[in-house]
Structure formats: structure tokens, C-alpha cells
Amino acid sequence: MSHAQNQWIGFGDSEHTGERPVVDAHRLGLWFFLATVVMLFAGFTSAILVRRTSADWQAIPLLPLLRWNTLVLLASSVTFERVRTLARRSQRKQVRTWLAVTALLGVLFLAGQIGAWEQYRVLGLFLSSNPHSSFFYILSGVHGAHLAGGLLGLGYLLARPGRVGAVNLCATYWHFLGGLWLYLLVMLFVV
Amino acid sequence: MLQATEAPVAHEPTSFLRRYIFSTDHKVIGIQYLLTAAFMGIVAGLLAMLIRAQLAWPEANWSWLERLFPEGMSGGVMKPEFYLSLITMHGTLMVFFVISFALLGGFGNFLIPLQIGARDMAFPFLNMLSYWTAVPASLIMLASFFVEGGAAAAGWTSYPPLSAVPQAVPGSQWGQTLWILGMALFIVSFTMGGLNYVVTVLNLRAKGMTMMRLPVTIWTLFIASILGLLAFPPLTAAAILLLFDRHFGSSFYLPAGMFYGNKLLEHSGGTPLLWQHLFWFLGHPEVYVLLLPALGIVMDILPVFTRKPIFGHRMTLYSLGAIALLSMIVWGHHMYVSGMSPYVGEFFAIGTMAITLPSAIIGMNLIASLWGGAIRFRTPMLFAIGTISLFGIGGLGGIFLGNATSDIQLHDTYFVVGHFHYMIGGVTLFGMFAGLYYWYPKMFGRMLSERLGKVHFWLTMIGFNTVFLTQHFLGLGGMPRRYYAFTKYEFMQPYVHLNVPVTLAAFLLGAAQLLFLFNFFWSRFRGPVAEKNPWEATTLEWGAPSPPPHGNWGERAPVVHRWPYDYGVPGTIQDFTPQTVAANPTQQAR
Numbered sequence: 001m002s003h004a005q006n007q008w009i010g011f012g013d014s015e016h017t018g019e020r021p022v023v024d025a026h027r028l029g030l031w032f033f034l035a036t037v038v039m040l041f042a043g044f045t046s047a048i049l050v051r052r053t054s055a056d057w058q059a060i061p062l063l064p065l066l067r068w069n070t071l072v073l074l075a076s077s078v079t080f081e082r083v084r085t086l087a088r089r090s091q092r093k094q095v096r097t098w099l100a101v102t103a104l105l106g107v108l109f110l111a112g113q114i115g116a117w118e119q120y121r122v123l124g125l126f127l128s129s130n131p132h133s134s135f136f137y138i139l140s141g142v143h144g145a146h147l148a149g150g151l152l153g154l155g156y157l158l159a160r161p162g163r164v165g166a167v168n169l170c171a172t173y174w175h176f177l178g179g180l181w182l183y184l185l186v187m188l189f190v191v
Numbered sequence: 192m193l194q195a196t197e198a199p200v201a202h203e204p205t206s207f208l209r210r211y212i213f214s215t216d217h218k219v220i221g222i223q224y225l226l227t228a229a230f231m232g233i234v235a236g237l238l239a240m241l242i243r244a245q246l247a248w249p250e251a252n253w254s255w256l257e258r259l260f261p262e263g264m265s266g267g268v269m270k271p272e273f274y275l276s277l278i279t280m281h282g283t284l285m286v287f288f289v290i291s292f293a294l295l296g297g298f299g300n301f302l303i304p305l306q307i308g309a310r311d312m313a314f315p316f317l318n319m320l321s322y323w324t325a326v327p328a329s330l331i332m333l334a335s336f337f338v339e340g341g342a343a344a345a346g347w348t349s350y351p352p353l354s355a356v357p358q359a360v361p362g363s364q365w366g367q368t369l370w371i372l373g374m375a376l377f378i379v380s381f382t383m384g385g386l387n388y389v390v391t392v393l394n395l396r397a398k399g400m401t402m403m404r405l406p407v408t409i410w411t412l413f414i415a416s417i418l419g420l421l422a423f424p425p426l427t428a429a430a431i432l433l434l435f436d437r438h439f440g441s442s443f444y445l446p447a448g449m450f451y452g453n454k455l456l457e458h459s460g461g462t463p464l465l466w467q468h469l470f471w472f473l474g475h476p477e478v479y480v481l482l483l484p485a486l487g488i489v490m491d492i493l494p495v496f497t498r499k500p501i502f503g504h505r506m507t508l509y510s511l512g513a514i515a516l517l518s519m520i521v522w523g524h525h526m527y528v529s530g531m532s533p534y535v536g537e538f539f540a541i542g543t544m545a546i547t548l549p550s551a552i553i554g555m556n557l558i559a560s561l562w563g564g565a566i567r568f569r570t571p572m573l574f575a576i577g578t579i580s581l582f583g584i585g586g587l588g589g590i591f592l593g594n595a596t597s598d599i600q601l602h603d604t605y606f607v608v609g610h611f612h613y614m615i616g617g618v619t620l621f622g623m624f625a626g627l628y629y630w631y632p633k634m635f636g637r638m639l640s641e642r643l644g645k646v647h648f649w650l651t652m653i654g655f656n657t658v659f660l661t662q663h664f665l666g667l668g669g670m671p672r673r674y675y676a677f678t679k680y681e682f683m684q685p686y687v688h689l690n691v692p693v694t695l696a697a698f699l700l701g702a703a704q705l706l707f708l709f710n711f712f713w714s715r716f717r718g719p720v721a722e723k724n725p726w727e728a729t730t731l732e733w734g735a736p737s738p739p740p741h742g743n744w745g746e747r748a749p750v751v752h753r754w755p756y757d758y759g760v761p762g763t764i765q766d767f768t769p770q771t772v773a774a775n776p777t778q779q780a781r
């Protein structure tokens with residue numbers, strides 16, 4: 001542990017606590033918030049594990065559309081990284097452009113998810129059809145709601161592209177949601 | 192970012208609205224939470240009086256109550272389904288909307304910045320949002336009494352199928368849906384508050400305020416916030432699934448083959464046990480979320496009124512950490528009779544026994560902190576000592592419940608009701624009162640009346656123990672909880688009459704709180720003006736004016752040089768040394 005970290009955690013008798021926290025408050029707050037989201041989905045996960053063992057669990061197929069959606073979401077993470085690099089170099093105009101691209105990909109993902117709901121509906125797989133479909137609708141919905149929150153953040157950044165700190169925070173959240181979606185896919189369709 | 196020590200003195204908002212209603216000042220928000228908790232406490236307490244009246248005089252006629260609850264009390268006689276709504280809402284309101292509001296929302300907001308030497312919370316706006324989410328959550332809960340079918344009736348634990356099948360009981364219609372919405376908003380509000388507390392404690396401590404120099408109160412609030420942040424989300428997940436079972440035809444909790452009337456319900460394959468696991472994964476940590484801050488407050492009040500350091504400071508902190516960790520893996524002790532494998536039961540029993548160890552260490556440290564002190568028996572101290580005694584009795588009951596073997600007999604009896612009221616009702620209530628009597632001068636700049644305070648303490652103590660100790664014995668006799676009336680049970684006839692003195696004592700307990708309410712408002716205007724540091728205490732908040740101004744510290748934020756428990760340090764003139772006093776060469780700072 002570095003000296004600086006030591007001061008932040010503050011055990012020992014350093015006279016400097018409170019002067020220079022190593023992790024800035026907003027980032028720290030975001031981490032704790034993400035921990036609560038992890039616990040939320042841990043709750044859902046244990047529900048899946050329990051419910052999956054019962055006889056009426058009938059696996060629903062993985063739609064090709066979901067693969068495309070996943071690609072779109074991953075692409076948006078890549079473009080967000082581009083935003084971060086540009087923001088660090090204070091190239092505001094380009095930051096705006098790539099932010100817009102990222103947001104567009106985010107919207108496309110959400111639209112794709114709704115499209116997936118529609119395709120399942122056409123296949124006769126409704127929310128109440130069987131536990132697997134119930135979980136799919138609910139978990140993709142909860143994930144989508146979190147992503148919509150991220151889109152609000154992107155909107156804020158579009159208005160204030162100069163805020164590097166905010167860009168970084170939003171990027172962390174966005175990547176987290178990308179990872180979360182991959183996890184959900186694996187939980188629901190692979191293992 | 193500006194640091195706490197260098198922050199310019201913030202400008203105080205001048206409009207009434209920004210200053211007292213939509214304030215971002217942590218002190219105002221803390222007091223808002225306390226007042227809200229008091230209001231919800233009065234409501235929840237009155238519900239308890241109705242429950243007790245029914246238990247003592249089952250099916251008696253209370254015609255004047257019909258006007259307030261035309262459905263539930265139609266003809267003046269309490270309906271069984273209304274009784275279920277009463278116990279459900281009493282528990283829900285007390286746990287989440289009274290104790291959580293008061294201890295975390297109230298004391299958490301008021302004390303954290305003041306005791307760590309900050310000017311406000313890390314995210315003041317989020318803090319305001321937290322309170323203004325808590326208000327609609329409370330209103331939704333209260334409103335649920337007046338919708339069709341009445342308030343939720345599946346217990347504060349909301350076990351399905353009762354909570355999942357809207358036809359199962361009238362309260363399971365709109366009442367249960369509102370319960371879920373109210374809880375969801377509560378959790379959102381708690382999350383916003385909890386994030387603030389955790390980040391503030393980590394990042395905004397004054398110069399010199401190391402983690403080891405934090406008052407134990409702050410440690411307990413910090414740990415409780417982390418516990419709550421991690422434990423509430425699984426309940427959110429559970430509640431979302433419950434909502435879908437109720438309204439959208441999914442079957443997470445509902446098995447096949449359930450009939451309503453002679454109609455088969457269309458659910459299949461679910462299991463109610465899933466809810467129990469998810470609920471208690473939150474439920475057990477939640478009881479510690481409430482307990483720990485109460486113990487922290489007591490731990491910080493003891494040295495002030497014994498004029499000596501607390502005993503076993505480090506050991507207490509380690510034990511708090513151990514309790515927090517262990518509390519996440521003992522939830523199964525609420526489910527011994529759910530048909531779980533005896534091996535799993537044994538795991539939970541061992542975990543539960545393990546958690547009694549750090550609990551006992553804290554209890555012993557509290558008692559040892561009294562040893563050899565020059566005790567000043569002021570009202571905060573009386574309540575602090577009362578808290579310790581209730582913690583001991585409640586913990587003793589917990590040992591019987593924690594062993595699966597004895598719990599199979601005791602589960603769902605009044606023994607459990609007695610146990611958890613000592614803990615979640617007694618320790619937290621007494622700790623809260625100890626804190627209120629102690630910090631009232633800092634909050635409002637006036638002293639509470641000592642004489643009224645002492646009467647309040649003794650009546651509360653007598654009323655409380657009469658009610659809840661007796662309930663232990665009723666439970667040993669086999670009296671089940673949540674039953675509407677016991678007139679038809681022959682095995683209970685020898686002792687069912689004990690419910691009458693219990694109810695009378697409960698009325699006394701309730702009435703005694705009026706003394707406090709009166710004292711609270713009367714002293715606000717008529718109490719003697721408080722000095723800066725009326726109790727001769729060492730922690731930072733007593734260095735600020737009473738009440739502290741916006742921004743707390745004027746021009747210069749405090750700088751900390753020692754731990755919070757320097758009482759009776761040899762070679763000093765006063766018998767206490769505030770945390771801001773620099774170490775002199777003859778003594779070692781801690």
C-alpha cells in the first residue's frame with residue numbers, strides 16, 4: 001500500500017487526513033453505488049439459481065437480435081473510451097461528436113432490447129409463460145432502466161463536455177453496465 | 192475539489208423555503224428526519240395500542256374507533272383482517288420509518304459532519320433528495336390504510352403466498368402494492384443517505400481526524416451504512432419479483448395447485464422459501480443497521496458521564512467489524528422450521544452462536560466502561576445504562592432462539608416477539624432517547640428538563656420491561672404471535688389473562704412518551720439556554736456554538752490532536768481534554 005493510500009485510510013497518526021483524499025468523493029460514491037447494483041443483481045442471481053431447478057423451467061432460445069444488441073453495447077463502450085481520450089486532451093468539439101455517437105449506440109441498444117421483447121412475444125413467449133422468460137423480461141428491463149439513467153448522464157455531458165471528471169465517472173458506469181449485460185446473458189443463456 | 196479545511200464559509204440561504212424545508216444543511220435535514228420519525232412513531236405506537244387492546248379484551252366493542260376505520264372496525268369490533276394490517280404496519284413503520292429514520296437519517300445526518308469536523312455532507316443536494324424521497328415513501332405507507340381492502344396484512348416480513356395472492360386477504364390487494372412501492376422509495380432514500388454517510392466519513396474528516404480517532408458513534412454509523420447499502424438491494428430484487436407475481440402472472444414465489452375459493456390459481460413451480468431467503472438476507476443485517484448506531488451512541492455517552500475513557504476501544508471496533516461480516520451469513524436462523532436440511536440449519540446455528548461472541552464483547556465493554564467511574568446520573572446516562580441492560584436481556588433470549596433445537600419450540604411465539612422488541616425496540620429506542628437528551632442542547636441551544644427526563648426514563652423502563660419480559664413467558668407457554676384472539680385455545684386458558692397487565696403496561700409505556708413530547712417542545716422555548724459544552728465532553732461538535740451555524744465552524748475548521756476519550760488525563764487541570772487540544776510534551780496523544 002502506498003504512502004498516500006495509507007493516509008487516506010488514515011490508520012496511524014498522520015496529521016494530514018482530510019487534506020488530500022486519494023479517491024475523489026464522486027468516484028468513491030460511484031463505487032459504493034455500483035456495489036449496491038452488484039448486490040441487486042446478486043439477489044436476482046440467487047433467485048435464478050433457485051428457480052432454475054424446478055420442473056417448469058423451459059429454456060427460451062437466444063435470439064440472434066440479442067447478439068447484435070450486445071455488439072452495439074460493446075461498441076458504445078469503445079466509443080466512450082474515445083470520448084475519454086479526447087476529453088483528456090480537451091478537444092471539446094470532438095468530445096461532443098463521440099459522445100453523441102455513444103449515446104446513439106446506447107439508444108440503439110435499448111431499441112434493440114425492445115425489439116427482442118417484441119420477437120419473443122411473437123414467438124408466444126410472454127412474461128408469464130415460464131420462469132426463464134419472466135427472468136429475461138424483468139432482468140433486461142431492470143438493466144435497461146439503469147442504462148437509461150446512463151443516457152441521462154450522457155445528455156448532461158453533451159451540455160458540459162469540458163468536465164473531464166464527470167466524463168470519467170460516466171464512463172465507469174457505462175462500462176459497468178456493459179459488463180453487467182454480458183453477465184446477464186451468460187447467466188440466462190449459457191450456464 | 193475544495194477540501195473541508197479550506198472551504199470558504201458557505202453562504203447561508205435566506206429564504207424560509209431553502210432554509211427550513213428544502214435545505215441542504217445536514218443539521219436541518221437531520222432534524223427533519225427526527226421530526227418525521229417522531230410523527231411516524233406516534234402513528235406506529237397508536238397502532239400498537241390497538242393491537243394490545245384487542246389482545247387483552249378480544250372482540251370488545253370500541254364504537255368510537257369506527258369513525259376512524261369504518262371498514263376495519265365496523266360495528267366497533269376489530270375485524271381479524273384489520274388486526275393483521277395493524278401488526279404488519281406497526282412492524283414496517285417502526286423498523287424502517289421510525290428507527291431507521293431517527294438513527295441513520297436523524298443522528299447520522301446531524302452528527303457525522305459535526306463529529307468528524309466537516310462543514311457538511313459530501314453531497315448535500317443528494318442528502319436533501321434523500322429526505323424528500325423519504326417523505327413520499329412515508330405518505331404512501333400511511334395512505335395504504337385508506338385504500339380498498341386496507342393496509343398490507345402479510346406481516347412486516349411480507350411472506351408469500353399471503354403477500355403474492357391479491358385475493359388471499361383484503362390487505363393483499365392495494366395495500367400490499369403500496370407497501371412494495373413505499374419500501375422501494377424507502378430503499379432509494381436510504382441508498383442516497385448511505386452513500387453520503389460513507390463517502391463523508393472517508394473523505395471529509397478534519398485535519399488530524401484519523402479513523403482510529405473517530406468517535407464510536409461515527410464508526411457504528413459508517414458500518415451500519417455499508418451494511419444497509421449491501422443488504423437492501425437483494426430485498427429490492429425480491430420486491431420486484433413479488434410485484435410481478437402479484438400483477439403480471441409470473442410464478443417466482445407461487446407453487447402449483449393453489450386454490451382460491453374453488454378456483455385453481457394459474458401459478459406453478461415457484462417457492463415461497465425464495466422470498467424468505469431474500470427477505471432475511473436483508474432482514475438480519477437490517478436489525479444490526481439499527482442496533483449498531485444505538486450502541487455507538489451509548490458508547491460515546493458513557494465516558495462523558497463516568498469521566499473516564501471507555502473500556503476496550505479497539506476491541507469494540509474489531510467486534511463491530513466482526514458483527515457486520517457475520518450478520519450477512521446468519522439469516523437462516525429465521526427459517527429453522529421452514530424445512531431446511533438440518534446440516535444447513537447447523538451452519539446457521541453455528542454462525543449465530545459465533546455472532547453472539549462479538550456482541551457479548553461489546554456488551555462487556557459497555558459494562559466495564561462503567562466500572563470505577565465517577566458516574567453522573569443525568570438523564571442521557573440513565574437511558575444509556577438502560578440500553579445496556581436491555582441489550583443483555585435481549586441477547587440472552589437470542590441464544591435460545593439461535594439454537595435450532597430450542598427454536599423449533601419457540602419460533603413464531605411471543606418469545607420471539609419479546610426477544611426482538613428488547614433488541615430492535617428497546618436498545619434502539621433507549622439509545623435514541625439517550626442521544627436525544629444528550630445532543631438536544633447542541634441541536635436547539637436549550638437544555639431539556641432533567642426532572643421530566645428522569646420520570647420519563649423510569650416510566651419507560653418499567654413499562655417496557657413489564658410488557659416484553661412477560662411476553663417471553665407467554666411465548667414459553669406456547670402463545671403464538673400474529674393470532675387475532677386466543678379465546679378458543681384451551682391450552683392457553685391458564686395464562687392468557689396475563690395479556691391484560693401487559694396491555695396496561697403498554698398503555699403506560701405509550702403515555703410516558705407524552706412526557707418526552709411535552710419536554711421536547713416546551714424546552715425548545717422555555718428550557719435553560721445551553722452553553723457550548725454543557726456536558727464537559729471532548730468531541731468536536733461541542734466546540735461549535737449551540738446550535739452550530741451554517742457551515743458549522745466559522746472561519747477555521749477544527750484540527751484534531753487526540754482520540755475522543757481523554758477524560759481524567761493526569762497532569763491536566765480540567766478532567767477532560769477536547770480532541771482539538773494539542774498534545775503537550777508530558778503526555779502522549781492517542
Ligand code: HEM
Pocket residue numbers: 348478479481482524525543544546547550585586587588589590592593594598601602603607610611614615
Ligand atoms: C445475541 C445475538 C442474537 C441472536 C443469537 C439472535 C437470534 C435470533 C433468532 C434465532 C431469531 C429467529 C427466531 C424465530 O423466528 O424463531 C431472532 C429473531 C429476531 N431478532 Fe434476534 N438475535 C440476536 C440479536 C438480535 C439483535 C441485536 C437484534 C436487533 C437489533 C435482533 C432482532 C431480531 C428480530 C427483529 C427478530 C424477529 C423478526 C421476526 O420474525 O419478525 N436480534 N433472533
Ligand SMILES: [Cu+2]
Pocket residue numbers: 474475478521522524525
Ligand atoms: Cu436474525
